[in-house]
Amino acid sequence: MPYNICMVSDFFYPNVGGVESHLYQLSQRLSQRGHKVIIITHAYGNRTGVRYLTNGLKVYYVPTMVIYSSATFPTIYGFFPIFRNIVIRESIDIVHGHQAFSSLCHEAILHGKTMGLKACFTDHSLFGFADASSILTNKLLKFTLSDIDHVICVSHTSKENTVLRAALSPRHVSVIPNAVVASQFLPDPTAADPNYITVVVISRLVYRKGMDLLVAIIPRICAMHPKVKFIIGGDGPKRIDLEQMREKHLLHDRVELIGSVKHHDVRNVLIQGQIFLNTSLTEAFCIAIVEAACAGLLVVSTKVGGVPEVLPRHMINYAKPEEDDLVIAVSKAIHMIRYEVPKPLTFNEELKDKYSWKNVAERTEKVYDLISYSQTSPLIERLRRYYGCGFYAGKIFCMVMALDYLFWIFLEYVFPREAIEQAQPFPYKKYQSFDKSERYQTTNKVKPSLIDD
Template identity: 55%
Template sequence: MMDPISIAMISDFFHPNVGGVENHIYMLSAKLIHKGHKVIVITHSHAPDRVGVRWLLPSLKVYYIPFLPIASSATLPNFFTSLPYLRTILLREHIHLIHAHASLSSIGHEGILHSHLMGIRTVFTDHSLFGFDDAASILTNKLLAGTLRNVDAVICVSHTGRENTVLRGELFERSEDDPSRLVVRENVYVIPNALVADQFKPGPPRSTETINIIVLSRLAYRKGIDLLVATAPRICAAFPNVKFIVGGDGPKLIDLLQMREKYLLQDRIELLGPVRHGDVRSVLIQGSIFMNTSLTESFGIAILEAACAGLYVVSTKVGGVPEILPEDMISFAAPEEDDVVRAISEAIEIVMAGKHDPLRAHERVRTFYDWEDVATRTEVVYDTVIKSPQMELWERIQRQLGPFAGPIYTIILIVDCVFFLFLEWWMPREDLHYVTHHWDQAKYKEVRSLFACSEISAHNVLD
């Protein structure tokens, strides 16, 4: 076990928003605190009044700095305006390492950019897959490549995600043995997501007279909602005993409403709207089959939660989804209308024939994924980073991004360094109000025992 260190989780995506990245940061932080480390979270503010410092159980301090999101909970990339806030927070909290999350998190990228000026080590976790051929992906990938040139370690949540991140972030170098061959850098790791299995126990046995298909997803193009719109009427027509229960919100909600009206399926397709994460299990146990139609997916925590709750899973075979579950717990389909209908038909036959055991599925998932294991493996990455040589400013400047982006990023590094020196003069370190007291382990164990005895889940706390 490594010596305790102070860690800052930095991301635009955190509570009160709910999602895979938000839950990952919270659960990983809680486990690292349990292992004796000090952990804080830095994120943007939320209207109308969530700004400043807040505390979450068991002893997680969250800094909401006064930046508002522009779209999808992400802030505008500005490189420099966050430096005064991050410098003050990181210094006064005696941070040794920052852990940034998500490629679209501007504040995460900026945290990595600024931290090296203070001798703070950096780790980045990529949670999503991105393409290479549209304008948004090109700009995002170039920003990611600039950030990852200077990061000390990169973590991906699946092997497919690792391949995608390596290509997007240009995380390869020429082999010393064969200069004509490119090899992936040694500081790229794979650590999957996890879940708290006790929060997704299967419900009582359900009758097969009616088969409920559950869909819990953000209703957006990337999540394949167009496939759901196209296939749901065909499935309802082929199987009179099938109903859909759809939870989530997003721009594709109007398409679902129009489809339901067009085919007169108001009694067959129930739209729940946004579902709090604390209510996910209560929705899942209403069904027998979970349907995922994503067009791209790095890991798919919703699939894991559904399988843990005892549902048989049908999913498009994209991204890191094939890595999540054994083949006898999931049916795959190509992201095409006809193949999705085929896979759903196969799943319905399996469920109606009693070939899927929800309790056995729950016990198997319990042994596959555990936050304790994720935290332990993340500790290994932290320990490796802390013990590795520090990257100097000149080395960072020399890591060019090409003839066009390279000079621009070099200018950003130099301006960032000058701005940092100005802040060192304007707000001297000796004038900062340093944090001298934090939760000790005895106090933490006391709160944790109360937390466990009251049977309050992490998701209920976040809600």
């Protein structure tokens, strides 16, 4: 049964990251399986309005205020009129929100349930329980997931974390991992510098990604192994620490900072190395290590979150998120590259079926089938669920939901849905005669065409 699906998140292209890649690839595969998929995100610079990406994937770039790291300012009700117009215009059946950091995601699920739509949520991150930021985020997640049809997590560790944070029943949470297009990360052993063993790091340069550990271990590894160099891709507030480390230890010829890397250039960076290093302090899945293994690199990673679930043991060396243990793990990987014959092509062959977007789309489709048969909760049941979120918070949540319901009634009266023009379907057949190589090239580069609706 085909569905009309609305993916919502603050994080999408042209921003680069795991959530952005997940949204794009999943939407493409669901479209190929006969579903209608649109994406709602916030405007990025002058990219606002309606755009079409490869294969007619429709993206609404909504003008909202961004406050930090591509996350928008929570308006609660300010997004509702635009969201309602889009949902009615596109005849949406299911609202699918992504990422707990996304304000648009939380608001879309609230408004979607008020409008009687089915809603599900995919969690891509792990959170703690003790610091103020985690406490507030977890309470917000509890509010959103109190009235959700189903939740998807990208690893079993992520599922345990989400179930505890939002006080959910494990029966209402499924595990569907990320995936990778293995054909876009084919190994090329000839691309690496034969005079050096190159360690590649591609990550956001932020504290959560373990950049302080990276700053600490690079000088030690360079001192221990004169024929080792680093290529570091990515940008963020910790870049200045890496630059200062390079200046202090005079490592300009052995530590290359290449800045932000576009997704279609990731493979070209990866194949320049033999080892991929991930120093994250927390990870729900870490798609970067899968891409690196597909490109034929031996992976060294901190053993945190869902990372141990991702790769077969012979592709990865684990380390505790500690300086000394990381130095030992990287040194062991250097020894393996230097004295043992790696088989990078076999990594790609092993992973291309294990992590397939086609499989992810099929499993997500089963979730949609499951929630499509669930009954819509009456208003009193929704209030009961929100009331159970806490002695004080429950009352606040009930007021927020009740006001949202009244606002919806007001919008239905002032802007009747009969007056909203229905969107025309994208002419897929017109583009089915495209040359396959041209289509692959476009998908590989992820270059959106700037077609206004």
